[in-house]
Amino acid sequence: xxxxxxxxxxxxxxxxxxxxxxxxxxxxxxxxxxxxxxxxxxxxxxxxxxxxxxxxxxxxxxxxxxxxxxxxxxxxxxxxxxxxxxxxxxxxxxxxxxxxxxxxxxxxxxxxxxxxxxxxxxxxxxxxxxxxxxxxxxxxxxxxxxxxxxxxxxxxxxxxxxxxxxxxxxxxxxxxxxxxxxxxxxxxxxxxxxxxxxxxxxxxxxxxxxxxxxxxxxxxxxxxxxxxxxxxxxxxxxxxxxxxxxxxxx
Amino acid sequence: xxxxxxxxxxxxxxxxxxxxxxxxxxxxxxxxxxxxxxxxxxxxxxxxxxxxxxxxxxxxxxxxxxxxxxxxxxxxxxxxxxxxxxxxxxxxxxxxxxxxxxxxxxxxxxxxxxxxxxxxxxxxxxxxxxxxxxxxxxxxxxxxxxxxxxxxxxxxxxxxxxxxxxxxxxxxxxxxxxxxxxxxxxxxxxxxxxxxxxxxxxxxxxxxxxxxxxxxxxxxxxxxxxxxxxxxxxxxxxxxxxxxxxxxxxxxxxxxxxxxxxxxxxxxxxxxxxxxxxxxxxxxxxxxxxxxxxxxxxxxxxxxxxxxxxxxxxxxxxxxxxxxxxxx
Ligand SMILES: Nc1ncnc2c1ncn2[C@@H]1O[C@H](COP(=O)(O)OP(=O)(O)OP(=O)(O)O)[C@@H](O)[C@H]1O
Ligand SMILES: [Mg+2]
Numbered sequence: 043x044x045x046x047x048x049x050x051x052x053x054x055x056x057x058x059x060x061x062x063x064x065x066x067x068x069x070x071x072x073x074x075x076x077x078x079x080x081x082x083x084x085x086x087x088x089x090x091x092x093x094x095x096x097x098x099x100x101x102x103x104x105x106x107x108x109x110x111x112x113x114x115x116x117x118x119x120x121x122x123x124x125x126x127x128x129x130x131x132x133x134x135x136x137x138x139x140x141x142x143x144x145x146x147x148x149x150x151x152x153x154x155x156x157x158x159x160x161x162x163x164x165x166x167x168x169x170x171x172x173x174x175x176x177x178x179x180x181x182x183x184x185x186x187x188x189x190x191x192x193x194x195x196x197x198x199x200x201x202x203x204x205x206x207x208x209x210x211x212x213x214x215x216x217x218x219x220x221x222x223x224x225x226x227x228x229x230x231x232x233x234x235x236x237x238x239x240x241x242x243x244x245x246x247x248x249x250x251x252x253x254x255x256x257x258x259x260x261x262x263x264x265x266x267x268x269x270x271x272x273x274x275x276x277x278x279x280x281x282x283x284x285x286x287x288x289x290x291x292x
Numbered sequence: 293x294x295x296x297x298x299x300x301x302x303x304x305x306x307x308x309x310x311x312x313x314x315x316x317x318x319x320x321x322x323x324x325x326x327x328x329x330x331x332x333x334x335x336x337x338x339x340x341x342x343x344x345x346x347x348x349x350x351x352x353x354x355x356x357x358x359x360x361x362x363x364x365x366x367x368x369x370x371x372x373x374x375x376x377x378x379x380x381x382x383x384x385x386x387x388x389x390x391x392x393x394x395x396x397x398x399x400x401x402x403x404x405x406x407x408x409x410x411x412x413x414x415x416x417x418x419x420x421x422x423x424x425x426x427x428x429x430x431x432x433x434x435x436x437x438x439x440x441x442x443x444x445x446x447x448x449x450x451x452x453x454x455x456x457x458x459x460x461x462x463x464x465x466x467x468x469x470x471x472x473x474x475x476x477x478x479x480x481x482x483x484x485x486x487x488x489x490x491x492x493x494x495x496x497x498x499x500x501x502x503x504x505x506x507x508x509x510x511x512x513x514x515x516x517x518x519x520x521x522x523x524x525x526x527x528x529x530x531x532x533x534x535x536x537x538x539x540x541x542x543x544x545x546x547x548x549x550x551x552x553x554x555x556x557x558x559x560x561x562x563x564x565x566x567x568x569x570x571x572x573x574x575x576x577x578x579x580x581x582x583x584x585x586x587x588x589x590x591x592x593x594x595x596x597x598x599x600x601x602x603x604x605x606x607x608x609x610x611x612x613x614x615x616x617x618x619x620x
Contacts, residue, residue, distance in 0.1 A: 096505065120511035132509070134502045145499055149511035154492045155520065157484075161492040207510055 046105075047072045047241050048093070048124075048211055053102035055085075055092055062088045064265035066102070070211070075233075075242045077252045077273075080262035081285075086245045087129050089262065090215050093243075094126040095119045107210060120149070125209035127200040129216045129245075135189030139180055139199050142188050143171035146206035174202040178232050194225030201232060211241045218248050230255070253277070261285070317615065318482070318569040325475050329468060341467045342539070343583060347576045348474045349535045352481050354559040354571035356528035359485055360521050361557065362566030363494065365501040369424045370411075370431025371556050374404045374526045376438060376548030378533020383543030384444055386452050393456035393464065397534055404530025405523050407434075412522035416515055431553055438545035449544025456538055464538060474535055478572070481528055485568050488524065497521050562603055564610030573611050 048070040055063040062085040070076045080086050091097035093104055095116035104112045111119050134142050144167040148154055151167070161167070175181050178198035183191060188199055197217055204212055217233065218226045230251050236242065237255060246252050252259065253273045260270040261282050269279045276282055325348065332340035353375055360366040381400035390396065411430040418426055439447050455464040464470045488494045500507045500514035507514050537543045546552075555578065563574020581599070585592035607614045 094509070096509075115513065116508045117511045117513045120509065126509060128509075132503060132506045134499050134506060136502050137499065141495070145495060145507075145512075146510040148492055148495070154496050154512070154517070156492045157488045157494075158491055159487075160490045161495040162490065164492075203506075203510060 045069070045071055047107060048243070049103075049105040050089075050093070051103040051105065053089070053092060053104065054100045055088060055097065056100060061265050063092060063099070066262075066265070066267055068260060068267055068270065070241060070243055071258075072241055073238060074257040075237045075244060075255055077244045077246060077256035077259045078262055079246065079249075079252055079259060084262045085265040086262055087215055088265075090126060090213050090243075090245065094124065094213055096126075120207050120209075123208070123210035124213070125204040125207040125211070126213035127204050127215055127217060129219055131193075131196045131200060133188045133196060133199055133203070135187070137188060138185050139175060139188045139191060139195075139202075140168060140171055140184040142199060143174050143202050143206045144168055146203050147171050150206075150208060171202075171206060174205045175199075177205065177235070178202045179228060192225075194221045194228065197221055197225070197229055198232065201229075201236075205236075209240060211243065212236070213243045215245050216247065217244070218246060218251060226251070317573075317612070321569055321572050322475075322479060322482075325478070329471060338467060341471050343579065345467075345471050345474050345539055347579050348478045348572075349532050349539060350556075350559065350579060351572040351575035352478055352535070353529045353532035354556050354563070354575050355478075355481055355485060355568055356525040356532070357556050358560045358566065358568055358571045359488070359525045359528070360518075361560055362568075362570075363489055363501060364497050364518055364521050366416075366518060366522065367424050367557070368415075368427040368522075368525075369550065369553050369557070370427035370429070370434075371525075371529055372548045372550070372552035373407065373431040373434045374529035375533040375536060375552065376434060376545065377404045377407055378530035378535075379537035379543045379547050380438065380444070380533075381530070382456060382534055382537035383450050383452060386456075387444060387450060391454065391457045392460070393458045396456050397531070400530045400534040401527050404533070405527045408523040408526025409519070412519050412526070416519050416522065428550055428553070431548060431550055435545055435548050435550070438548065445544070447545065449542060449546070452537065452541040452543065455541060456534075470539065474539075477531060477535060481531070482568060482572075485528075488521075489568070493517060493520065558600060562600065562610050564612030567610075567612050570610055570612040577611055 046069040050066050050068040053063055053066040054061070066089060078086055078089070088097060092099045095114060099112060103110055106119070106124055107122060109122070111122065111124070141162060147167045147170045148161065172181065172184060175184050178201050180195060180198050180202060183195060188196065191199060201217060217229055221229060226248065233255055244252070244255065256273050258271060259273050259276040261268050261276060263285045268285060269276050269282050271279070325344065328344055329341060353371070357368065357371045360368060378400040381403050382396045385396050385399055415423055415426045415430065444450050454462055455470065458464060464473055496507065496512055496517045500512070500517060504514045533547065536547060559574040559578045560571050562577055563572065564570030581596060582592060585595050603610060
């Protein structure tokens with residue numbers, strides 16, 4: 043246990059007859075960037091939902107930082123250091139980029155039942171939020187209503203919000219989804235900067251990004267983990283080639 | 293990692309609409325109410341004072357609803373229940389000889405808060421149409437409870453011996469005194485709600501309205517904040533009920549019909565959702581239109597209905613939106 047910050051044990055989830063997560067057992071080691079790849083519909087997002095607490099698991103256990111968090115709410119898991127981003131951008135479009143991040147800082151500060159004082163002018167919250175925006179290269183866009191940011195900027199904002207929860211573990215669901223070439227370069231650079239400072243579970247379809255960033259890779263097919271290992275091991279794995287990478291190479 | 297310079301702290305201050313835009317309309321509204329009695333002294337004074345007092349009382353009720361409806365997207369269809377609770381707190385205590393405004397007010401606010409806490413905790417477990425239905429059901433429960441209280445007049449309601457006593461004296465008896473007392477309450481409610489909406493608490497409430505999952509994913513439990521807002525809104529509406537009983541010196545189940553709850557929603561939408569002072573403008577527009585139109589025909593709602601449809605269709609921000617005086 044000591045060598046895993048996150049351990050999934052026999053995790054299952056079905057939607058009707060469809061087994062979306064099928065007996066997933068997986069260790070994520072402290073400090074590593076662990077990529078999870080798999081074809082469309084393999085159940086990657088569902089797995090992240092289960093680990094983050096957005097979706098309940100049918101059976102199995104989720105151990106995080108030596109504690110069983112299987113029954114905790116998403117908010118409780120966040121307070122323990124488990125943060126996530128969303129494949130489909132999930133921000134507060136009517137709030138400025140700064141306030142999106144400042145709210146995450148506020149959530150950590152523990153006193154949100156204050157009825158007085160203008161929260162949007164709290165320097166302490168804003169300055170810390172600003173540092174996270176700067177990390178993803180959005181410092182100059184802080185006061186723009188986040189709904190008006192470009193798609194790539196919104197992806198960056200998702201990251202900044204997750205960072206602002208001061209996580210131990212980041213669950214990133216396709217941070218590159220829908221970004222153009224230049225934008226995706228920028229996000230990959232940002233991820234490279236985060237690597238080592240946080241433990242990261244990265245779901246990504248962009249194989250260049252995955253194989254250049256990941257310390258280890260797990261392959262999910264039809265809800266099952268068919269392989270886990272170093273990128274070169276996984277790439278050489280015949281089962282993986284047949285099930286997944288083969289079609290990529292074609 | 294990147295070359296973006298960290299901006300100076302001054303740059304963190306979000307730019308705002310000019311002060312005139314932000315405060316102009318509310319200041320005008322309150323100035324108008326403060327000065328109206330002077331203008332009313334020119335004629336029909338009693339009638340005008342009483343109508344405007346009614347407007348302000350309904351404005352408090354509607355503003356409290358705006359707090360949860362406009363800022364929390366919680367469509368409560370039972371908000372008039374709190375008008376009833378506030379009013380019955382006055383009526384029931386007065387009928388037992390307790391006429392102190394302070395005691396009655398504390399009872400009105402306390403009972404409203406408690407009812408909001410209990411019904412809110414249950415209602416808040418549902419969403420959308422179910423939330424509307426369950427708040428309606430709680431409102432109706434209270435309405436039928438009131439009609440069955442034969443000791444307190446049942447269907448017919450009960451008449452108060454006098455207005456509540458301040459320091460043992462009938463200080464609220466005069467129409468002017470009462471008018472300004474209500475204006476003070478309205479101003480107090482407005483300032484409190486303004487503060488709440490901008491506060492840390494209000495920001496979580498507004499965030500949960502936009503995207504509850506996002507709020508959970510940064511560590512908030514929206515339920516607690518929505519329930520808190522529901523209790524605050526119910527308590528403020530209880531204050532409106534306290535004032536309503538005092539104005540009319542009469543209490544009846546009619547204060548908490550579901551139609552009244554519907555009217556409160558209409559008032560908020562008519563004035564402009566999520567603006568607070570829009571509720572004052574909506575209350576004024578609603579009651580003045582009712583007064584004028586019902587002078588022509590008892591079927592005044594046949595005229596009012598289409599007007600409301602036009603507002604909803606063409607002026608999403610309500611009357612405030614048409615005036616261009618909204619701010620975030
Ligand atoms: N709420 C739901 N109800 C029913 N079926 C669902 C639900 N969510 C996901 N599914 C199904 O579960 C399967 C896995 O979906 P999931 O989104 O987890 O896949 P994914 O690996 O993230 O795919 P992608 O690479 O396209 O993002 C899909 O077949 C999907 O249709
Ligand atoms: Mg997915």
